[in-house]
Amino acid sequence: MNVQDLCNCKLTGPPQGPTEPPQGPTGPDIYSNEIIFHQSKLPTTILIINLDKDTDKFNKTYQQSIDNALFPVRIPAVNGRLELQKCPNVFDKYTTGWCNYFCTPSMIGIFLSHMKAWKYIVDNNLPSALIVEDDVILDQQFQYKIKLLEKHIPSNWDMIYYGCFLCGKNTYNINMPFGKIKNGGRKINDYVYIPKFAVGTHAYALTNKGAKTLLHKLNKVSGHVDLIMTTTNTDLNVYSFSESLIKQYGLSENSSNVTHYPYIPNKILDKITLDGEQSISFYLSSPLCQVLNYKISSWTFIFLFIGMLAGFYKMYKLVIIFLIFVIIDILIASQQSKATATDIFINYLGNLISMVLGFVIASNIS
Numbered sequence: 498m499n500v501q502d503l504c505n506c507k508l509t510g511p512p513q514g515p516t517e518p519p520q521g522p523t524g525p526d527i528y529s530n531e532i533i534f535h536q537s538k539l540p541t542t543i544l545i546i547n548l549d550k551d552t553d554k555f556n557k558t559y560q561q562s563i564d565n566a567l568f569p570v571r572i573p574a575v576n577g578r579l580e581l582q583k584c585p586n587v588f589d590k591y592t593t594g595w596c597n598y599f600c601t602p603s604m605i606g607i608f609l610s611h612m613k614a615w616k617y618i619v620d621n622n623l624p625s626a627l628i629v630e631d632d633v634i635l636d637q638q639f640q641y642k643i644k645l646l647e648k649h650i651p652s653n654w655d656m657i658y659y660g661c662f663l664c665g666k667n668t669y670n671i672n673m674p675f676g677k678i679k680n681g682g683r684k685i686n687d688y689v690y691i692p693k694f695a696v697g698t699h700a701y702a703l704t705n706k707g708a709k710t711l712l713h714k715l716n717k718v719s720g721h722v723d724l725i726m727t728t729t730n731t732d733l734n735v736y737s738f739s740e741s742l743i744k745q746y747g748l749s750e751n752s753s754n755v756t757h758y759p760y761i762p763n764k765i766l767d768k769i770t771l772d773g774e775q776s777i778s779f780y781l782s783s784p785l786c787q788v789l790n791y792k793i794s795s796w797t798f799i800f801l802f803i804g805m806l807a808g809f810y811k812m813y814k815l816v817i818i819f820l821i822f823v824i825i826d827i828l829i830a831s832q833q834s835k836a837t838a839t840d841i842f843i844n845y846l847g848n849l850i851s852m853v854l855g856f857v858i859a860s861n862i863s
Contacts (some may be wrong), residue, residue, distance in 0.1 A: 539647055539657075540625040540702050543567040544614045547631040548574045554631040565639045567627065572614045574631075577606025592718040599786040600720060608722040611698060612715075618708040625704045627659065632746040633699050639742055646738060649688040655707035658692065658737035659700040660744055661723075685736070692737045698723040700743035707733050758844050759796065759823070760830035791847030800848040804855030809862065816856065823849065 543562045547555040555571060562569040580587050581602045588605050589597055596605070614628045636642060650657065683691040703711070714731045715722075766778035781799070784792040807815045827845065831838040 538624075539643060539650070540623075540627045541566065541568055542623060542625075543569050543627045543629060544572050544617060545569055545629055545631055546572045546574050546610045546614060548576055550576075551631055558629065558631050558633060561633075561635045565635055570617070570626075572610065572617060572628075574610040575606040575613070577602030577604070577609075580606070588718070596717075596719050599788065600718065601784045601787045601792055604721055604784065605718050607698075608718040608720075608725075611722050612712065615703065615708040615711050618703060618705055619712065623705060625702055625707075627700070627702045628698075629659075629743060630699045630745070633660070633743050634746070636742045636744075642740075642742055646688050646742075649686050651685065651689070651734065651736065653734045654702075654736055655704050655710070655733040656735045657702040658695055658697075658735075659702060660697065660741035661692065661699075661701070661737055662696040684739075688739055690737050690739055692727075692735065695727045695735075695737060696723055697745065698726065699745040758830060758841060759826050759848075760833070760841075761826050788847075791850070792844075793847065797848050797851045800852040801855040804852035804857075805859040806855075808856035808859030811860070816852075819852070 545555060545558050545562070547558070559569050559571075577588070588602075591609065592600060592605060611628065614626075617623075618626050683693075685691060710731050710733055711726070714729055715725060719725055763778040763782060766781065767776045769777045781795040784794050786793050803815070803819060806812065807819075823845065827838050827841045830841050834841075
């Protein structure tokens with residue numbers, strides 16, 4: 498897939514995949530103990546998904562790959578925001594009706610970028626490949642641990658998470674700010690799990706069969722690529738290592754798929770990570786969807802709650818104090834980034850509208 502022919506509002510690809518899903522054994526019975534193990538060859542080709550503008554990120558990931566005896570191949574990522582600016586209808590053909598209205602440009606671009614990686618595996622007839630996003634860090638003992646893990650991987654694997662969230666032994670009882678999450682997956686051995694629900698596509702190995710299946714099953718963008726992959730029944734044999742071998746920079750400012758405002762709270766929460774990987778700010782800032790081009794994230798609901806709290810208890814001073822904070826936050830953010838105060842305010846607007854809406858609703862109720 499090559500995003501170039503935009504003068505006629507055409508986007509080459511994404512691939513439609515085979516007319517029929519590839520034949521092969523279905524995933525292991527989660528209650529069965531009959532899983533065969535042997536020395537399973539893991540991929541040495543690493544596909545690095547990278548936006549053209551992020552040369553520093555690519556260079557860092559490229560060097561890590563070389564240092565760990567991996568053969569790096571760059572997959573030019575789809576810049577959803579840029580392509581949409583060039584041609585407003587460019588993605589209509591490649592998204593579901595729901596996603597066309599409610600998915601952010603970044604969500605669409607990331608999904609299409611992963612489809613390009615899957616297609617690369619198929620087109621080049623690779624037996625398998627490791628797919629990573631360009632903001633990852635390989636474990637310092639990556640080569641040693643991979644050689645150890647190869648002996649414990651089921652022979653029928655189609656996809657293996659080298660790193661993900663809510664999967665593996667370290668996150669089966671992860672303490673979150675709102676409580677404890679239990680994944681509920683199945684432990685195969687001390688090194689490998691079958692994840693029930695995996696979040697994150699920053700590092701996973703995929704076989705040729707797995708790539709063909711994903712291209713067939715997920716031939717249109719319908720949401721966050723990681724959530725669609727983990728919730729769609731693809732009949733693939735999916736595993737995860739009990740320990741993350743590849744982690745992602747877990748800061749809100751390092752991702753093109755998050756809203757960076759409110760600036761000050763995100764900066765503070767960037768220092769607090771969950772399970773040693775993603776920061777709290779990353780989770781709060783990641784968009785869930787968009788409405789009328791305004792990104793909806795967890796911050797949107799926090800602003801809504803603050804508005805409802807102020808409206809219910811008639812706390813008008815709280816609203817004034819909060820608005821003063823927003824103004825200060827916008828001014829500081831404009832000094833620390835290339836964006837203008839006007840651009841930042843526009844990004845803020847969705848959250849402010851939710852706060853006003855919450856205030857009005859709560860005021861009428863009380």
